[in-house]
Amino acid sequence: MNISSNFDQNISRFHEILDVQKNFDIVYHTLTIADKKACLYFIDGFTKDEILLRLMQDFASVKPDSFPSSAHDFAKQYVHYGETTVETDDKNIFTQLLSGLSCLLIDGYDRAILIDCRTYPARGVSEPEKDKVLRGSRDGFVETMIFNTALIRRRIRDVNLTVEIMQTGESSHTDIAICYMKRRVDEDLLNKIKDRIENLHVDALTMNQESLAECIFPHKWFNPFPKFRFSERPDTAAASILEGNIVILVDNSPACMILPSSVFDIIEEADDYYFPPVTGTYLRLSRMTVSFLTLFLTPVWLLFMQNQNWIPGWLEFIKLADDMYVPLIFQLLILEFAIDGLRLAAVNTPSMLTTPLSVIAGIVLGEYSVKSGWFNSETMLYMAFVTIANYSQASFEMGYALKFMRVILLILTSLLNVWGFILGTAIAVCSIVFNRTIAGKSYIYPLIPFSWPEIKKRFLRGRLPHAEKSQR
Structure with a gap:
């Protein structure tokens, strides 16, 4: 429905739809502009008061003999603000008004004047907690x-x-x-x-x-x-x-x-480019290696423990040193879920209690857990590495995807031994290989389809584009 040139009809409709009597934060201010009735609507908390004050002063200077014949001319001559539009569709007007714009209705005009003098509550653009870098910019996105x-x-x-x-x-x-x-x-x-x-x-x-x-x-x-x-x-x-x-x-x-x-885009981090090529390459390859170990370390160890005759002499130290009271698969699965529980607890714990919680968690999942017989020290060691390694991955989604694949690998290995390990590995590989980006392209490009120049860019951090151009 369009705005009418009848001022009283417009006001009644706006009051009814916006329910200004109940919504305390929807403010309307009636005023007179050169003997013409007018009403200004805005959302309390979204509007810059100093801009509204300046607009009121401008409206007071309008003379009856120079009153414009259209809302467009009025906005052009007397609304001295950069972001101003004229709208007739009330659906769009209500959407813009509830987004923070101020709406001015004037008797005789069949259009509303929308003034974008809004301001949103916002925190500072400080460095995000999750995407920190060792060197580089310290600003981050906010909610506005x-x-x-x-x-x-x-x-x-x-x-x-x-x-x-x-x-x-x-x-x-x-x-x-x-x-x-x-x-x-x-x-x-x-x-x-x-x-x-x-x-x-x-x-x-x-x-x-x-x-x-x-x-x-x-x-x-x-x-x-x-x-x-x-x-x-x-x-x-x-x-x-x-x-x-x-x-x-x-x-x-x-x-x-x-x-x-692609998977290589998700693994990348800003630190790869804030350091020289050699250091950036080392950081990237280290992250890829750690991600690989995160997926396969505990399943491979479980496979060796189920087939101890396969362990070569130089790896004899990976065998259990103490008696085992709980099957290894249950130890590993319990720790997988316990670590997630501690992570959730840390998120919901007030900052003043974070240190005591960490101390208690270290005691419960440390020496006392081993002495109680629930866990072997080797199990605790490998799961501690996996937990820390998960934080080397910037993407939470990728970290949990690797966790789900690891749990599947553990369960299949415990049930089917070596064939279960092979089946679990095949499931993990197929989940990556047969995945597709939103563009419908390969998730693991440039491996499939194969492109050697792109592979070198993905695995080895070369010179930045602006540095290459400066040498030409």
């Missing part, structure tokens, strides 16, 4: 999307950088920003993503990026390996955009979604 796009614009001062805004969610009308570089992005993938977002029929994106990811790429739920890369670092997002990737920002979320992403 406009701040996040500004952090990217600060790093890419190019007219080809495009930031498109979209909305989805019948109730939430969540803002989504799609960032990409013209002439570098995959146009087919870009159009596919935009079409999927436009055709979403959801009530709200309650879980931000995760809700959006599951809507635009409803992949098979039983494959745990992540299809998207998430980052809270604007430098990582900017680098991905320059490489031709698409970055999606969702309002109210302090992380961006990078796509398409």
Whole structure:
């Protein structure tokens, strides 16, 4: 329904739909502008008071003999603010008003004037807790999307950088920003993503990026390996955009979604590029090796314990030194779940109690657990390595995917011995090999399809692009 030129009718409709008598934070202010009745609507807490005060002063200077004949002319002459639009569709007006814009209705005009003088509560752009680096930028994304796009614009001062805004969610009308570089992005993938977002029929994106990811790429739920890369670092997002990737920002979320992403993209970290090529290569290869050991260390050890005649002489020390009272498979599975329980407890523990909890956990899962007979010291050692190694992986999703594959390997190895180990390894390999990115390409490119130049880039950190150009 469109705005009417009848002021009283518009006010009655706005009051009824917005229910201003019950919603204390929806504020309306009636005023007179050059003998014309007017009303200003805004959301308390979303509006800059100093801007509204300046606008009121400007309205007081309007003379009856120079009153504009249209809302567009009035906004042009008397609303001295950069972000001003004129709208007639009340559905769009209500959406913009509830997003934080101020709405001005004037008697005789069949259009509303929307003034974007909003400000959102936001924390500082400090370094994110999860994506820390040893060297490099110390800023990070926040929950306010406009701040996040500004952090990217600060790093890419190019007219080809495009930031498109979209909305989805019948109730939430969540803002989504799609960032990409013209002439570098995959146009087919870009159009596919935009079409999927436009055709979403959801009530709200309650879980931000995760809700959006599951809507635009409803992949098979039983494959745990992540299809998207998430980052809270604007430098990582900017680098991905320059490489031709698409970055999606969702309002109210302090992380961006990078796509398409292969397994090698997800394993990468910013530290790989903040150090010289040799150091960056070492860090990358170390992370890959640790991830491999995270998956296979405990299953291989369990396989050797079930077939001790296979252990060569130089590995005799891996055998159990003490008597075993609980089967190894149960020891390993109990520790797998106990460690996750401790991790969840640490997340929900107040910071002042974190140290006491760590001490108690160290005692319970340390010497006392071994002395009680529940666990052998070798089991505790290998599971401690696996737990620490999981934190070398920046992606939580990848860490849990490796954990699920490890548990499957352990169970199959305990049941079927060597054939179970082979079957579990095949399941893990197939879960990766037959996975696909959102673009429909191989999850393990450049291994499949094979590309030697790209393999060298993935495993060996070469010179940065700007350094190569400077030598030419």
